[in-house]
Amino acid sequence: MSVRNTGGVPDRIVVVGGGVAGIAAVEELRTLGHSGKITLIDSGERPYDRPPLSKAFLLGEADLERIQLVPEHWFDDKDVELRARRSAVRLRPAEGLVELDDGSHAPADAVLLATGGVARALPVPGGDLPGVHVLRTIEDALSLREALVPGARAVVIGGGLIGAEVASSAVALGCEVTLVEPVDPPLVPAVGTEIATLLHRQHTQAGVRVVTDTVARIEDSPGHLTVVTGAGKACAADVVVVGIGMTVPEDLARSAGLDTADGVIVDAFHRTSHPAVFAAGDNARVRQPDGTLCRREHWQAAQQGGRAAAAGMLGQPLPTPDPDWFWSDRHGVHVEGVGDLRSAGRHVLRGVRGKLPLTVFNLADDGRLLGAAAVDDTRAIAAARRLISAGAAPDPELLADTSVNPRAWLRR
Ligand SMILES: Cc1cc2nc3c(=O)[nH]c(=O)nc-3n(C[C@H](O)[C@H](O)[C@H](O)COP(=O)(O)OP(=O)(O)OC[C@H]3O[C@@H](n4cnc5c(N)ncnc54)[C@H](O)[C@@H]3O)c2cc1C
Structure with a gap:
């Protein structure tokens, strides 16, 4: 690829996959001033949001219209050619082309693979029975x-x-x-x-x-x-x-000879092993500063990945990353997690163990806040997000004190 480049910046960009990563990338490309052609290829009818599928949509409380990722006029507003109900079947980097399932081609100076993943099948006898x-x-x-x-x-x-x-x-x-x-x-x-x-x-x-x-x-x-x-x-x-x-189908990445390992391997700019191909969202595994590979299968991570890939394509600085954040809703409660609760640290509780609302904070040895998770305490998580971003070491007693408004943690 890199067939037609204006000063090293790709002119024609093809985004494969219209999930949150692909849409965020397009938004960011236009925000950053990219004026070249953008083509969005998606195998579905119109880009929709996945989180409601297990919640409001499954419950019949939201219809298809309510879960669209962007309104219909968005494609005109952003000057994006949408090729819906089409799948990319092959990347041909040497020729600057993406091949589609109807035999047509989309010319591309750079490609973003934002193809998400597929649900993991149950690997036992009967795992594929009807029902x-x-x-x-x-x-x-x-x-x-x-x-x-x-x-x-x-x-x-x-x-x-x-x-x-x-x-x-x-x-x-x-x-x-x-x-x-x-x-x-x-x-x-x-x-x-x-x-x-x-x-x-x-x-x-x-x-x-x-x-x-x-x-x-x-x-x-x-x-x-x-x-x-x-x-x-x-x-x-x-x-x-x-x-x-979920698992990540790798056929498309392999057709371009990209390095993969249970997903497409990318750097912080979401560059793959081919200079004109980027990957973001659930299908990408990002190389961390310590060399390990990490995939975050959450909505906000996909959005951030799309934005970072857009910056990477245009050779612009990375947007400031937010700590990893996700939410979940079940049995009438709202769950959120931010940052890192995996690494061993000191856990501080806000609330009474086993009762709602409850927040847990994970503090490093030097007192920095590494991560937090909460049930029904969005204010605590919003404040924790900011503390983690700032590398702050909040007073554990204040974190634990339920009479203290989380906003007060930020004033210190
Ligand atoms: C049921 C469900 C509930 C979830 N709930 C939450 C939640 O509450 N909170 C949270 O943080 N995260 C949640 N997630 C995770 C979140 O939705 C995903 O992390 C996010 O959707 C990933 O976005 P993506 O753009 O990488 O991929 P996707 O959303 O999977 O989008 C990829 C797109 O690429 C298209 N595509 C794939 N292959 C091709 C091809 N060859 N050619 C053209 N198009 C192609 C697909 O059709 C799809 O539209 C949930 C996920 C699911 C499935």
């Missing part, structure tokens, strides 16, 4: 919504963020829900033990039957499915939902 659902796309959500009728026996496999949200939505829809998850509690790396325990207990309180086990197989029984666990427990199901993470 076994995953949840990644609008089509998945529509078919799941049809199956989650009142009284249906739903077995959700996987108690991570999406599995837990589906279990919660299924209960709200009147289903009889069983959640099978081998780890008790799940999500400790994301939210810490205290919050993970509280969240996992909520399933039982909401009427979900929790089975702590692996799944050995799914059987096609007369009139229903049977999920058989590792310990041999049989769970009858009218509908099975598998929520065990």
Whole structure:
């Protein structure tokens, strides 16, 4: 690629994938003054947002129109050619072309791969039987919504963020829900033990039957499915939902000879191993300063990745990164996590263990705030985000004191 460059800056940019990473990249390209041609290729009808698929959309509280990522006029406003219902099938860097599934080509001086991922299939016998659902796309959500009728026996496999949200939505829809998850509690790396325990207990309180086990197989029984666990427990199901993470198809990246390792490897500017190809969002694994590779499968990380890739393409400085942040909604509570709760640090609690609202802070040995997670305390997380960005070492007593407004932490 780099066929037509104006002073080293690509003129014609092709973005493959109209998820939050692709849309954020286009926005940023125009904000940064890119006036060249932008083509957005997406295999779907119109770019939509995924988080509602397990929440408001599954519950029937939001329709397709409500979950569009951008309004229809956005493409004209941004002067973007949208090639919807088309898939990129091959990147041809040497010729400056992206090949589409209808045999046409999009000329490109630079390409952003923002193709996301696909739901991980359950690798056990019966894992692909009819009636076994995953949840990644609008089509998945529509078919799941049809199956989650009142009284249906739903077995959700996987108690991570999406599995837990589906279990919660299924209960709200009147289903009889069983959640099978081998780890008790799940999500400790994301939210810490205290919050993970509280969240996992909520399933039982909401009427979900929790089975702590692996799944050995799914059987096609007369009139229903049977999920058989590792310990041999049989769970009858009218509908099975598998929520065990995602994988990244690598065909497109491989067609351009890009370096991959369970995703496309990129640097901080989201440059791949080819100088004219960038990658951002769920499909990218970003090389960290210590050399490790990291993929953050959250909305805000995809948005930031798209923006960083835009800056990288135009040779402009990186936008200031925000600490990693995600949210989740289940059983009527709002969960947020920011920064790093994985690394060993000192945990400080704001609130009473096991009760709502609850926030946990992870402090480094030198007192700096590394990460925080909260249930129903958005103000605490908003303040924690700013403290983490500033590299601040807040007073642990103030963090723990529920009578102190989180905004006061920022004044010190
Ligand atoms: C059900 C669900 C609930 C979630 N809830 C939350 C939440 O509450 N909070 C949170 O922080 N995160 C949540 N996430 C995660 C978040 O939605 C993702 O991290 C984010 O959507 C990733 O954006 P992306 O742009 O990288 O990929 P995607 O959103 O997957 O978009 C990729 C796009 O590329 C297109 N595409 C793929 N291959 C091709 C091709 N060859 N040619 C053309 N187009 C192609 C796809 O059709 C898709 O439109 C949720 C995810 C799911 C699935």
